[in-house]
Amino acid sequence: MLEKIHGPRDLKNLNKSELNALAQEISVFLVEHISKAGGHLAANLGVIELTVALLLEFDPYSDKIVWDVGHQSYVYKILTGRAGRFDTLRKEGGISGFPKISESAADVFNSGHSSTSVSAAAGFAAAARIRGTSERAVAVIGDGAMTGGMAFEALNHAGSERLPVIVILNDNGMSISKNVGGISNSLKKLRSTSKYLRLKTNVKSTLDGIPLIGTPLKKAIQSIKGRIRRVILPSVIFEDFGFKYLGPVYGHDIEKLREVLEQAKRMNEPVLIHVHTKKGRGYPPAEKNPDFFHGVSAFDEKTGKCRETVGETWSEFFGKQMCGMAEKNDRLAAVTAAMPLGTGLSEFAHRFPNRFFDVGIAEQHAVTFCAAAAQAGLVPVAAIYSTFLQRAYDQILHDVSLMKQHVIFCIDRCGPVGSDGETHQGLFDIAYMYQMPYMTILSPSNSADFTEMLRYAEQADSAVAVRYPRGEIFEAESSGVSVTRSRLVRKGSDVLICAVGITVHDANAAAELLAQRGISAAVADVRCVKPIDEEFMLQNSKVVRAVVSLEDGIEIGGFGEQLENLLGVGVLKLAYPDEPVTQGSVEQIKKRYGLDTESIADRIEKYLTRI
Numbered sequence: 001m002l003e004k005i006h007g008p009r010d011l012k013n014l015n016k017s018e019l020n021a022l023a024q025e026i027s028v029f030l031v032e033h034i035s036k037a038g039g040h041l042a043a044n045l046g047v048i049e050l051t052v053a054l055l056l057e058f059d060p061y062s063d064k065i066v067w068d069v070g071h072q073s074y075v076y077k078i079l080t081g082r083a084g085r086f087d088t089l090r091k092e093g094g095i096s097g098f099p100k101i102s103e104s105a106a107d108v109f110n111s112g113h114s115s116t117s118v119s120a121a122a123g124f125a126a127a128a129r130i131r132g133t134s135e136r137a138v139a140v141i142g143d144g145a146m147t148g149g150m151a152f153e154a155l156n157h158a159g160s161e162r163l164p165v166i167v168i169l170n171d172n173g174m175s176i177s178k179n180v181g182g183i184s185n186s187l188k189k190l191r192s193t194s195k196y197l198r199l200k201t202n203v204k205s206t207l208d209g210i211p212l213i214g215t216p217l218k219k220a221i222q223s224i225k226g227r228i229r230r231v232i233l234p235s236v237i238f239e240d241f242g243f244k245y246l247g248p249v250y251g252h253d254i255e256k257l258r259e260v261l262e263q264a265k266r267m268n269e270p271v272l273i274h275v276h277t278k279k280g281r282g283y284p285p286a287e288k289n290p291d292f293f294h295g296v297s298a299f300d301e302k303t304g305k306c307r308e309t310v311g312e313t314w315s316e317f318f319g320k321q322m323c324g325m326a327e328k329n330d331r332l333a334a335v336t337a338a339m340p341l342g343t344g345l346s347e348f349a350h351r352f353p354n355r356f357f358d359v360g361i362a363e364q365h366a367v368t369f370c371a372a373a374a375q376a377g378l379v380p381v382a383a384i385y386s387t388f389l390q391r392a393y394d395q396i397l398h399d400v401s402l403m404k405q406h407v408i409f410c411i412d413r414c415g416p417v418g419s420d421g422e423t424h425q426g427l428f429d430i431a432y433m434y435q436m437p438y439m440t441i442l443s444p445s446n447s448a449d450f451t452e453m454l455r456y457a458e459q460a461d462s463a464v465a466v467r468y469p470r471g472e473i474f475e476a477e478s479s480g481v482s483v484t485r486s487r488l489v490r491k492g493s494d495v496l497i498c499a500v501g502i503t504v505h506d507a508n509a510a511a512e513l514l515a516q517r518g519i520s521a522a523v524a525d526v527r528c529v530k531p532i533d534e535e536f537m538l539q540n541s542k543v544v545r546a547v548v549s550l551e552d553g554i555e556i557g558g559f560g561e562q563l564e565n566l567l568g569v570g571v572l573k574l575a576y577p578d579e580p581v582t583q584g585s586v587e588q589i590k591k592r593y594g595l596d597t598e599s600i601a602d603r604i605e606k607y608l609t610r611i
Contacts (some may be wrong), residue, residue, distance in 0.1 A: 005079060027282040029083070031283050032301060036298055041296055045279070047277060048281075055500060063136045064138065065138045067117065095355055096583060115141070115148025115151040142170025149362055159241040159270050162242065169275060244267055247276075251275040285303070314450070314468045317344070317346050326348065334382065382408065387428075414443075415552030417469075427576050428554060430467070430557070431554065436463065439459065440530060496523075506600060507521075553575060560574070
């Protein structure tokens with residue numbers, strides 16, 4: 001069936017049974033391909049029928065369909081002409097794992113981070129109204145994205161402006177809890193039928209036509225109905241925002257989905273369609289463990305077990321350290337933004353439930369929450385991915401730094417993260433954290449330094465950011481040197497390479513290559529990115545011909561710029577340029593930007609010939 005689908009128009013040639021057969025085939029297709037290369041599986045298995053129904057009712061090349069969060073868009077990509085390129089998903093030069101406007105005309109908005117779709121759809125709807133065009137704006141939001149405050153800001157605005165946005169809430173059990181009670185379910189079923197909508201319109205028109213008593217009677221009925229709904233129908237919150245609420249609808253029935261989408265199209269006002277789906281549907285391992293199969297590496301298709309086995313990761317090591325610290329410090333609390341498993345905090349959550357807080361996909365709230373907790377005497381640890389923490393820039397500055405609050409930021413996934421592409425690279429944390437008053441930035445290269453940095457952060461009197469990458473941790477013994485001091489790990493007389501975090505391992509390897517070329521390179525493990533260890537840098541820079549900075553972040557505003565300002569001389573800054581860093585493996589990305597071992601050696605050698 002799938003081979004016959006070259007675009008959305010081909011779906012219209014299929015009957016009901018063929019559409020259902022196609023949905024099953026897509027499920028098999030997803031498992032087969034993602035098991036080989038990894039990706040976001042569970043969420044996409046849950047939106048197959050919804051995507052088919054959407055493409056039957058809307059034209060993706062004229063209407064504006066915005067996916068949120070973007071990792072739910074695999075099926076959409078398959079059915080909009082990209083099935084033949086699916087083997088390249090999330091690979092260098094291949095199709096993205098998220099909607100990407102440069103990839104297809106069907107992708108109307110890049111959405112890598114969460115809770116942005118309703119805002120984008122509202123913008124499209126406003127533009128269509130001003131321009132007098134007929135395209136429709138649809139936001140598909142779910143998989144936890146409704147926990148982000150921006151979604152509710154957009155609902156409030158779109159409803160007040162009466163923008164004809166269609167919001168599809170994909171409730172897969174990972175976001176809004178299910179409504180319970182027979183009366184509630186019956187009312188919802190009634191309210192989503194076309195007969196109810198027609199009856200409601202007819203009653204309203206009849207009452208309007210009755211002299212004197214018609215309008216007061218209508219208002220009385222509306223008031224009573226509203227009070228009843230508020231007691232037994234929690235979903236009325238969306239109508240309070242100005243949206244017509246339809247649903248809930250079973251999200252794995254294409255025909256029922258088409259019916260409610262047709263109703264929404266006719267209404268020409270803000271509409272929210274509540275769709276119930278099952279994350280991981282059709283693949284038992286993903287149904288049983290949707291968190292694990294949210295974003296998964298290559299796995300065995302039959303058993304669901306990962307193919308690759310790696311040692312202890314930085315995140316896992318962090319989780320163990322947190323448990324050990326919490327045993328000794330009853331003021332220590334952990335905060336994460338919908339990532340307890342990804343940040344390594346699952347065990348902490350189990351052992352210290354009263355001191356663990358998962359705030360949902362709400363990084364801004366998480367940071368201000370931590371600031372107040374610190375003011376009240378706790379030691380809050382915010383464990384958030386680098387790319388997501390940047391969403392809370394204002395809160396870090398306003399609520400933490402300006403008040404000199406003792407909040408510990410454990411910044412996971414710093415540096416290039418690979419296949420998720422430009423929206424997920426953790427390249428900006430040094431630059432945006434450097435601007436924060438009273439902020440200390442630490443970056444470990446090994447397990448011993450990581451442990452000592454967490455202990456240091458626990459005892460600090462202001463904010464501390466400890467940044468670390470994805471992947472397997474490097475084991476090491478303690479050096480005995482304070483984590484606020486840089487450390488010389490290799491002596492040399494020609495050039496000093498000042499390396500941040502795990503780039504010290506690349507620096508050491510590059511120094512070996514340079515030695516083979518007759519160049520003596522010293523390597524410094526920076527460790528404390530801010531404040532710079534001025535004494536160390538000034539002293540060690542005097543005994544070499546040149547200084548090089550190496551970091552896993554952007555050059556603008558990065559460590560290299562700060563080092564150059566300190567030394568007052570030119571520094572060869574090896575970092576990422578001022579451009580989006582697209583997908584590929586971490587090694588491919590490093591090689592692309594001249595930051596792999598061999599490229600580092602080549603660039604240093606060329607630099608030395610010019611000075």
